[in-house]
Amino acid sequence: MELEHVLARAKLVSEEAEAFSVSRTETEALFQANRLKLVQTKETSGMALRLIKEGRIGFSASTKPDEGQLVAMALEAAPFGAQAKFQFPGIESYPKIEVYDPQAEVMSEEEMVELGQSLIDELRGHTPELVCEAAVIRNTTSVEILNSRGGKAAYTKSAFVIGVEGVLIRGTDMLFVGDSECSCHPLSDISAVIESARRQLDWAKDTVPAPTGHLPVLFTPHGVASALITPLTLACNGKMVFQGASPLGDKKGKQVLHPKLSIWDDATIEYRPESRCCDDEGVPSQRIPLIRDGVVLSFLYDLQTAGLAGTESTGSASRALGSLPAPAISSLIIEAGEAEFEDMLAEIKEGLVIEQLIGASQGNVLGGEFSGNVLLGYKVEKGRIVGRVKDTMISGNVYELLKEGIALGSKPRWVGSSLLTPPILCPKVAVAAKG
Amino acid sequence: MREQLASALTDHDADYIEIRIEEAEATRIQYRGQELEDIGSTTSLGGNVRALVKGGWGFVSFNDLSRLRDKVELAVRQARLVGREESKLAPIDPVFDIVQPEVKKDPAAVPLEQKKKLLDEYNDIIWARPKIQTSTITYADGRKRVIFANSAGSYIEQPRVDLSARIIAVARDGDDVQQASLSLGSNGDFGFIENLHQQVAELAQRAVSLLSAPYVKGGQYTVVLDPVLAGVFAHEAFGHLSESDFVYENERLRELMVLGRRFGGKQLNIVDGAAISGLRGSYKYDEEGVPASKTYLIQEGVLVGRLHSRETAAKMGEKPTGNARALDYRYQPIVRMTNTYIEPGEVSFPDMVAEIKEGVYVKNWYGGMTSMEMFTFSAGEAYMIRNGSIAELLRPVVLSGNVFTTLQNIDAIGNDLEMNQGGGCGKGAQIPLPVSNGSPHIRIRNCLLGGR
Numbered sequence: 111m112e113l114e115h116v117l118a119r120a121k122l123v124s125e126e127a128e129a130f131s132v133s134r135t136e137t138e139a140l141f142q143a144n145r146l147k148l149v150q151t152k153e154t155s156g157m158a159l160r161l162i163k164e165g166r167i168g169f170s171a172s173t174k175p176d177e178g179q180l181v182a183m184a185l186e187a188a189p190f191g192a193q194a195k196f197q198f199p200g201i202e203s204y205p206k207i208e209v210y211d212p213q214a215e216v217m218s219e220e221e222m223v224e225l226g227q228s229l230i231d232e233l234r235g236h237t238p239e240l241v242c243e244a245a246v247i248r249n250t251t252s253v254e255i256l257n258s259r260g261g262k263a264a265y266t267k268s269a270f271v272i273g274v275e276g277v278l279i280r281g282t283d284m285l286f287v288g289d290s291e292c293s294c295h296p297l298s299d300i301s302a303v304i305e306s307a308r309r310q311l312d313w314a315k316d317t318v319p320a321p322t323g324h325l326p327v328l329f330t331p332h333g334v335a336s337a338l339i340t341p342l343t344l345a346c347n348g349k350m351v352f353q354g355a356s357p358l359g360d361k362k363g364k365q366v367l368h369p370k371l372s373i374w375d376d377a378t379i380e381y382r383p384e385s386r387c388c389d390d391e392g393v394p395s396q397r398i399p400l401i402r403d404g405v406v407l408s409f410l411y412d413l414q415t416a417g418l419a420g421t422e423s424t425g426s427a428s429r430a431l432g433s434l435p436a437p438a439i440s441s442l443i444i445e446a447g448e449a450e451f452e453d454m455l456a457e458i459k460e461g462l463v464i465e466q467l468i469g470a471s472q473g474n475v476l477g478g479e480f481s482g483n484v485l486l487g488y489k490v491e492k493g494r495i496v497g498r499v500k501d502t503m504i505s506g507n508v509y510e511l512l513k514e515g516i517a518l519g520s521k522p523r524w525v526g527s528s529l530l531t532p533p534i535l536c537p538k539v540a541v542a543a544k545g
Numbered sequence: 546m547r548e549q550l551a552s553a554l555t556d557h558d559a560d561y562i563e564i565r566i567e568e569a570e571a572t573r574i575q576y577r578g579q580e581l582e583d584i585g586s587t588t589s590l591g592g593n594v595r596a597l598v599k600g601g602w603g604f605v606s607f608n609d610l611s612r613l614r615d616k617v618e619l620a621v622r623q624a625r626l627v628g629r630e631e632s633k634l635a636p637i638d639p640v641f642d643i644v645q646p647e648v649k650k651d652p653a654a655v656p657l658e659q660k661k662k663l664l665d666e667y668n669d670i671i672w673a674r675p676k677i678q679t680s681t682i683t684y685a686d687g688r689k690r691v692i693f694a695n696s697a698g699s700y701i702e703q704p705r706v707d708l709s710a711r712i713i714a715v716a717r718d719g720d721d722v723q724q725a726s727l728s729l730g731s732n733g734d735f736g737f738i739e740n741l742h743q744q745v746a747e748l749a750q751r752a753v754s755l756l757s758a759p760y761v762k763g764g765q766y767t768v769v770l771d772p773v774l775a776g777v778f779a780h781e782a783f784g785h786l787s788e789s790d791f792v793y794e795n796e797r798l799r800e801l802m803v804l805g806r807r808f809g810g811k812q813l814n815i816v817d818g819a820a821i822s823g824l825r826g827s828y829k830y831d832e833e834g835v836p837a838s839k840t841y842l843i844q845e846g847v848l849v850g851r852l853h854s855r856e857t858a859a860k861m862g863e864k865p866t867g868n869a870r871a872l873d874y875r876y877q878p879i880v881r882m883t884n885t886y887i888e889p890g891e892v893s894f895p896d897m898v899a900e901i902k903e904g905v906y907v908k909n910w911y912g913g914m915t916s917m918e919m920f921t922f923s924a925g926e927a928y929m930i931r932n933g934s935i936a937e938l939l940r941p942v943v944l945s946g947n948v949f950t951t952l953q954n955i956d957a958i959g960n961d962l963e964m965n966q967g968g969g970c971g972k973g974a975q976i977p978l979p980v981s982n983g984s985p986h987i988r989i990r991n992c993l994l995g996g997r
Contacts, residue, residue, distance in 0.1 A: 143794030149623035150604035152875055156589070169585040173608040179588065187585035190661055219626055241795045279797035282949040284918040322764075353578050353679040355715045357722055418580075432571070432587040469921025472912035473941050476715065477722040481943035481995035483921045500919070503945050503995035505763060509720075542763030544993050 113256050116159055116177050121258050123185060124161035124168070128198050128257040130390065131157045132431055136249035139222040144230050144242050149219055156431045163188040167414075171432045195417025198257035204387040204394050208380045214248055214268035214296045222246040225298065229274040232304045233287075237311055240276035240287075247271040248296070255392045263392040269383040269527075270296050274303060278311075285498070286466075286485060287311050289332075292527050294381040310465065313488050316497035320489060320543035326461035327504060327539040328454055328490070333464035334534055335525040339442065340471040341478045341508045342373070346400045348411035348426075348437045352419045355476055357509060358406050367404040367512045370447055374399055375410060375426065377440035383527040384440040391435050393425040410437040444531040447518025454517050454535045456493035462541060463488045463495060464504065481505035501544035511536045550694035553613040559596045559621045560632035562696040565832070566592040566610065567874040569689035572652075574660060576668055576682040581661070591874040596620040597634070601627025604877045635858035635865040637835050639698035644829050646704040647822075648733035652686035653706075655735050660684065663738070667745045671714045674749040676756065678717035684710045684738070689873075699834040706733030707825065707979045709967070712745060716752040723755035723940070726911070726925060728967025730979065732825050737966070751926060751938075758938045761927065763996035767904035768944065769897055769988050772963035774907050774924055776982030779815055779887045780970070781913035781920045782948050783808070784982075787817070787842045787850075788868070788972075789857035790880040791917060799861075806848045809952040812890045815843040817852060819867060819883035825966040825979040826883030833878055835867040843952075854880050872975035882970060886983035890958030894986045897957045904930040905994065907942060910968070921945045943995045951989060959985030 113129045120127035133155035140148045158171035159180050168188025170180050226246040234240050247270070254264040273290030287310040289303045329337060350356040358366060377385050377395035388394050391413050399407045411419065412427035412435045428438035455463070467482030484502040488495045512534075519532035550564050568590050575583040593606040594616045603623030605616045652660075664682050671680045686708040693701045709730040716723050725748045731737035770778055785791070792798045818839030819828045828837055833855050840850045853861070854869035857880060869878035898906065906928045913922035927939040962985045969977020 145629075145794075146601065146627050148602040148604060148877065149626050150602075150606075150877065151619060151623070152606045153608065154591075154606070154875065155608050169583065171587040173589040173591055176588075183586045183588070187657075190581065190584045190657060192580060192582055192584075219623065223626065239797075241797070277795075279795070279801065282801060282918065282947075284916070286916060349577065353715075354717065355679050355722060357720050432589075433573075434583045468916055468919065469912070469914040469923060469943055469945070472914065472921070472923040473943055474722070474724060476724055481923075483919050483943075483945040483993075483995075485916050485919060501945075501947055501993065503763060503921075503943065503993055505943070505995040505997065540763055540995075540997050542993060542995055544765060544991075 113254055116180060117256050119177055119181050120159055120161045124163040126198055126258045127161040129159055131254045134249055134251040139226045139246045141226050141230060141244040146223055158431055159184045162194045165193055167191040167194050169434055196413035198259045199261045199392050200259045202394055205378060207378050207385050207387050209267040209294050209385050211268050211295045214270045215250055217296050229300050233274055233276050233307050236308045240278050242274055242276040244274040261392045263388045265387055268294050272297050285314055292383050294383055313495050314498035317500055318489050318497035320499035320502040321460055322541055322543045324538045325541050326458045326537050328463045328535045330465050330533050331523045331525045331531045332466055334531045335529050336467045337470050337480050338508050341475045343439050344475055346409050348409045348415045351409045352415055357478055361406045364406060365404050366406055367401055368516045369404045370518055371401060371404050372445040373401040374443040375439050376443050382441055389425045389427040390429040391427040393423045395425045398424050412437045442529050446520055446522040446532040448520050449517045451519055451533055458490040461490045463490060478507045478509045503542045505540045546692055547700055553617050554696050557621050559598050561597040561634055563595050564694050565874055566692040567689055571687035573685040574664060578679045593874050594620040595877055596624040597632050598624035599628025600630040600632050606875045633859035634855040640701055640834055642701050644703045648706050650735040652708050652735045653688055670745045671749040676716050676753045677714055677749055679715045681713040693834050701830050701834050710738045714749040714752040716756055718756045721756055723752055725752040730825050730966040732827055754938055755940060758940050761939045761942050761994055761996040763994060765991050766994055767901050767990050768992045769906045771908040771986060772984050773909050773965045775984030775987045776965050777910045777913045777922045779984055780885050780982045781915045781922050782951060783815055784882045784885045785915045786917050786948055787852055788880040789851050789853050793857040793860045804848055807846055808843055808848055809846040809955055811845045812958050813843055813846045813955060814888040816841055817882050817885040821884050824884045824981040826981050831867040831869045832871045833869040835865045837867040840866045852880050872978055876975050881978055882980055884981045889960050889962040889985040892957045892959050894959055897986055897988050898930055899933040901930045902932060906930050906935055919947055945993045954990045955987055956990055957988035961985045
């Protein structure tokens, strides 16, 4: 199915049209119970069509090679569709952002298997009773966009992921440790992932009773990701803002967070898996300041949401094959501070270090709230980590927690593909533990 | 198609091979605020091959159905790279079956315009309430035909119909934003989402009421769970731990999950089964062509069974249960729940509450999550219980527990079983898989609640 053909057919029956295609090949070596379990290859390809007919949007998508049906389905939906509040972008000049490394495609399945096994062997070298899962994944994605205003964009991206997770079971007690890393380059150095997981094992060696009350909590970068990020990304989404459902929507130019906090969305960092020259509507990528020195500066928009809100697209459209584009973060960057991790720890008389929560984003995230069970966290006494805590919940509202008295670490790191953050210390967080 | 698959499957050096082909259509309608945001259809065609050689698996998925034989060869080659031992699969008889769809009110037969009109009515009800800031309504229905063939001679064609709706009302007062939601689903009956007008009105009212509700103080409480939330509890707190793929190759977990271990009191019975018909997790054959069953996981408080794929059953020396499921053709089947519920007991809801001096009544779900030992589940609606009566509304609460103690702390099981079909279960990357959960009201002592 050729993009040009679909666009040509759609143009005959509508005012404006856009064809979008994505194809991806992925190879994965997956390990379970310390052993290689599965090697798999996934090839997906499909096309989506968006057309504007009598001012309304019709949309369809398919993985079947049937141009006629694609056009017919979009036409059928158009009379019910939303009013189009935008024009497709014409010819644009895109920033040059490297996201493809041919070397990532070269690594053989045998080499991937070897790399995965070394992740497990290295981690079990520290604690032989660990039962580990590991994954080594490489993929290549090609995106192509064509529209009736002459807009044209295409790029190919490579991505490589390594990850390991170990569980240590003693009696009915389970300890989960692990880390992962990703890049557009092939990864062969496993030392950072292993060092991080081994540190978790060291810190969690003993289990100690958890404190209860309002206590200082130091979120590691993983902890930041698991507790604080979902409410903020929702609040910065132009759709939420336009609906009036974002607590930040009417706060542009106002101080909402601590002056030390600056947050960006950045799709222009070279060789990061979430980077790209343009978004999924063909609007050029840029570095977007969301919050600077605690002041709300901008929100993320796609074309339609920007049109509704009377503003410009920020190049933040993201789409899965089967759905319309919507604003989304690419890579969220929280600017680092000046504090050393050890110095932040040293400040805590009694408190927690949080690495991972479960269930934190299942409450009223729209209102900024989180509440989760500490899957991996440690107790701090007199500036020292003394052991792991269990049967403990922490709760709070990100807009209150990130307002006063926070400290930001000097060493940021990537968590998953889309967050770069330092550790963050909050002085007073509600901690409830089973007595 | 049958001959095509059979010919692609023959003459490979593998212990077992299967092919799945899936053809699907889906319709979705989404409102954001008062505006209809997205309406339309998608179609897909895709397939996969899974091969087993010496205990190692290879898997290939694709949209391009040509050169099927090459794909089988690739999967076999990958499996060979993995395989180091003996292949073990629980034996099942080859099946030939063309399953006919059982739909009551087929969503595909309801015109788009009529679906839109119904959702318009619901949205109008929400917007009629003051202090409502916005709403989101998501509706989706899908149907697919799945063709399965394996190297042992099975050939099965199965239809799958699924429908889901989620309605969210958001209220706002200054900087305070609160939401209330309703999730529904069915395995193909559009009637399930008709006549929700009263429930939608209550939902909007609740979102507004939450603006003036207090936070619960974090700590341990006696809690009463309504059937919806208790169903989520059964799924999160215990269901996932009974999925054998977590257990079968982990010696310590096998010791922990040994059949006969006591998990709860005598009154506790937990069941899972796709053979229970008419629910969102119901089907005739699983993704490995194994007939669906009904499995007791806990009987009178004791672990008596677990959920299996053919491989986990063989490796644990137990019978396959027909619980190998895949989200779609892009994924390999893994062990999943289907329809999971706590069987009803004898205590009435008023009696359950009457004995509580200070506690919390929790209803409806936002979600739930488990790490096997620890789990959380969150309530969309919560009330204080004071001196035996339901008292003031609270802001939504998150409950947390430890599977090895919390099930023991269930001290009353109601007589009012209800199934909830609004959930979508996630495991690995495969989310949302249609499941249903259910329970009567239950009471749990010493349950940990997060709060201010």
